[in-house]
Amino acid sequence: QEEQLKRVLVQFMAKLLPEERGPNFGWNLTSDPCKDRWSGVSCDSTLLVVKKIVLDQFNLTGFLDVASLCNVTALSILSLNNNHLGGGIPSEISNCRVLTHLYLSGNHFSGILPLSLPQLGNLKRLDVSYNDFSGQIPDLSRILGLLTFFAQNNQLSGRIPNFDFSNLVYFNVSNNNLSGLIPSTAVGHFGLDSFSGNPQLCGDPLPNQCPPPPPPPPPSLLDKKSKTTSKTDYLIYSGYGILGIALVLLVFTFIMYKRKKAAERENTGGTKSNETNIGSSMEFKTGGRYASEYSMTSRESGKNSSSLVVFANPAEYELKFDDLLKSPAELVGRGKYGSLFKVMLDGGLTMAVKRIRNVGIPREDFKKQMKKIDRVKHPNVLPVVAYYCSQQEKLLVYEFQHNGSLFKLLHEPRNGQVFDWGSRLGVAAIVAQALAFMHEKLRNNGIAHGNLKSTNILFNNDMEPCVSEYGLMVVENDQDQSMEFSTDSIRSNHLPTTARGYSAFKVDVYSFGVILLEMLTGKMVQDGALNDLGRWVHSVVSEEWTVEVFDKALLLEGANEERMVNLLQVALKCINPSPEARPSMGQVAEMINSIKEEEEKSLGSEL
Numbered sequence: 001q002e003e004q005l006k007r008v009l010v011q012f013m014a015k016l017l018p019e020e021r022g023p024n025f026g027w028n029l030t031s032d033p034c035k036d037r038w039s040g041v042s043c044d045s046t047l048l049v050v051k052k053i054v055l056d057q058f059n060l061t062g063f064l065d066v067a068s069l070c071n072v073t074a075l076s077i078l079s080l081n082n083n084h085l086g087g088g089i090p091s092e093i094s095n096c097r098v099l100t101h102l103y104l105s106g107n108h109f110s111g112i113l114p115l116s117l118p119q120l121g122n123l124k125r126l127d128v129s130y131n132d133f134s135g136q137i138p139d140l141s142r143i144l145g146l147l148t149f150f151a152q153n154n155q156l157s158g159r160i161p162n163f164d165f166s167n168l169v170y171f172n173v174s175n176n177n178l179s180g181l182i183p184s185t186a187v188g189h190f191g192l193d194s195f196s197g198n199p200q201l202c203g204d205p206l207p208n209q210c211p212p213p214p215p216p217p218p219p220s221l222l223d224k225k226s227k228t229t230s231k232t233d234y235l236i237y238s239g240y241g242i243l244g245i246a247l248v249l250l251v252f253t254f255i256m257y258k259r260k261k262a263a264e265r266e267n268t269g270g271t272k273s274n275e276t277n278i279g280s281s282m283e284f285k286t287g288g289r290y291a292s293e294y295s296m297t298s299r300e301s302g303k304n305s306s307s308l309v310v311f312a313n314p315a316e317y318e319l320k321f322d323d324l325l326k327s328p329a330e331l332v333g334r335g336k337y338g339s340l341f342k343v344m345l346d347g348g349l350t351m352a353v354k355r356i357r358n359v360g361i362p363r364e365d366f367k368k369q370m371k372k373i374d375r376v377k378h379p380n381v382l383p384v385v386a387y388y389c390s391q392q393e394k395l396l397v398y399e400f401q402h403n404g405s406l407f408k409l410l411h412e413p414r415n416g417q418v419f420d421w422g423s424r425l426g427v428a429a430i431v432a433q434a435l436a437f438m439h440e441k442l443r444n445n446g447i448a449h450g451n452l453k454s455t456n457i458l459f460n461n462d463m464e465p466c467v468s469e470y471g472l473m474v475v476e477n478d479q480d481q482s483m484e485f486s487t488d489s490i491r492s493n494h495l496p497t498t499a500r501g502y503s504a505f506k507v508d509v510y511s512f513g514v515i516l517l518e519m520l521t522g523k524m525v526q527d528g529a530l531n532d533l534g535r536w537v538h539s540v541v542s543e544e545w546t547v548e549v550f551d552k553a554l555l556l557e558g559a560n561e562e563r564m565v566n567l568l569q570v571a572l573k574c575i576n577p578s579p580e581a582r583p584s585m586g587q588v589a590e591m592i593n594s595i596k597e598e599e600e601k602s603l604g605s606e607l
């Protein structure tokens with residue numbers, strides 16, 4: 001049997017890389033795949049059976065032949081991402097009954113997704129993105145444990161079948177040729193990015209709504225229906241169809257026209273237009289949509305540049321309030337406490353303007369707090385460049401960071417972006433260090449971050465993490481004492497007094513613990529669901545120390561499990577329900593640093 005297994009594996013590799021004298025990566029009949037550790041092969045350590053084949057970026061140019069492979073192995077992971085493989089997925093893939101992960105992203109696979117795919121009942125992650133697959137998406141709803149379905153950037157067509165969207169963690173079918181209504185069960189679970197780039201797809205969360213359903217035929221028609229010929233039926237329904245398509249095209253053309261116009265205005269520095277500036281305009285651009293947004297009263301918008309307090313060297317930014325208001329602005333996102341605008345200034349500078357509304361902080365207190373924060377500088381804490389403060393709202397100006405946030409890197413990576421264990425540990429260490437520094441310097445003022453989360457950790461031009469929005473939000477002390485895996489205690493309507501401030505620091509530690517969990521598990525923390533992640537990790541971990549919680553990408557990459565567990569322990573200390581029992585940020589930074597040192601030592605010894 002061993003000989004047969006070897007033969008099948010060697011044949012499998014020969015199909016993946018058909019060149020006559022190409023490298024066989026140690027896959028040959030004279031050695032053993034498990035004992036001699038063939039490249040990309042992982043085995044169950046006790047049973048010595050092949051469990052995983054991971055050949056990402058191996059420059060493979062052939063095709064996938066799984067017919068025999070699935071019969072002789074109990075493969076749980078097959079990963080062939082980012083090669084040059086062609087052909088289709090053979091229908092015999094369904095013989096790989098215990099397969100949990102199938103990653104085929106970034107190849108030239110084509111043809112239809114086999115109808116036998118749903119027979120892979122144990123599948124958890126399926127990634128066929130960035131290929132040339134066409135035809136319909138098979139109905140995968142019967143794979144109950146499916147967590148990921150990535151099929152973006154293919155040529156798939158037809159309607160989106162029903163998935164169990166409440167169970168899926170990741171779902172992306174953007175940039176295909178899908179059409180029709182997005183299933184209502186997907187709404188609320190996945191956003192625009194999961195569906196965009198399918199011109200004929202419509203309904204929430206896309207901006208183009210579906211054409212209204214054709215009106216029911218009048219009763220007389222219904223009566224006649226049974227009597228009329230199928231030819232008449234055909235004509236009636238094609239009429240409705242054509243009407244529907246015409247409507248979709250009309251809406252689509254209108255949206256494209258609006259987008260084009262807006263882009264033209266931006267490109268030609270259309271700063272004089274009232275439509276997209278931050279000041280007197282009533283409209284902001286939201287990814288192609290226009291939303292009525294601005295609230296500043298005309299009395300306020302009449303204020304001059306002196307209303308804007310500029311911290312950074314004003315000459316460097318030449319920042320004037322009026323300029324800021326008049327410049328083209330794009331709504332980047334709406335957070336829990338306000339909105340964030342990307343503002344393109346005349347000199348080519350791009351700023352991020354955070355608008356917080358209805359903050360019940362007295363103006364003078366807010367100014368004092370801003371000044372105190374400005375005195376403390378750390379290279380990994382994004383400084384406030386300027387701020388504006390009125391009774392109704394506050395505007396905070398930061399430099400715009402084009403490399404996105406930690407949230408994006410973890411959950412919406414751009415094509416080819418890899419966030420490996422070493423980088424995650426590095427980010428954790430830097431952020432912990434920066435927060436420890438800020439906590440120490442601002443302890444006596446009681447100013448903690450107050451709203452720490454992965455969207456507030458941004459990557460600068462050197463891809464170094466920077467903590468943003470330090471000190472804008474504060475925490476109500478009373479609720480923190482009883483806080484148990486809850487975000488609800490984070491409020492923006494009070495400045496911390498020094499007495500309150502101390503527990504605000506512990507809330508930061510808690511939030512940092514959640515960020516660590518996010519990086520370790522790869523799971524998303526949505527507002528209000530922070531408790532779920534904490535509870536889930538606790539439940540898995542309390543049963544036994546298990547690697548089940550870790551992001552599969554980390555396991556696949558072969559990240560050191562012991563050090564991942566160590567970091568998980570730090571995270572669990574941070575999210576201790578009792579604030580007093582949580583370590584200080586300084587202690588957290590030390591613990592992470594020593595894990596990082598161990599990691600570096602072990603890498604050094606491997607070299």
Ligand SMILES: Nc1ncnc2c1ncn2[C@@H]1O[C@H](COP(=O)(O)OP(=O)(O)OP(=O)(O)O)[C@@H](O)[C@H]1O
Pocket residue numbers: 332333334335336337338339340352354398399400401402404405451455456458468469
């Ligand atoms: N200076 C910046 N440069 C680039 N992107 C930024 C900047 N500041 C924030 N962002 C991004 O803009 C988006 C909206 O930010 P915003 O702060 O309004 O919302 P949030 O962080 O999700 O929630 P909250 O209101 O609780 O802070 C987020 O994705 C965030 O990562």
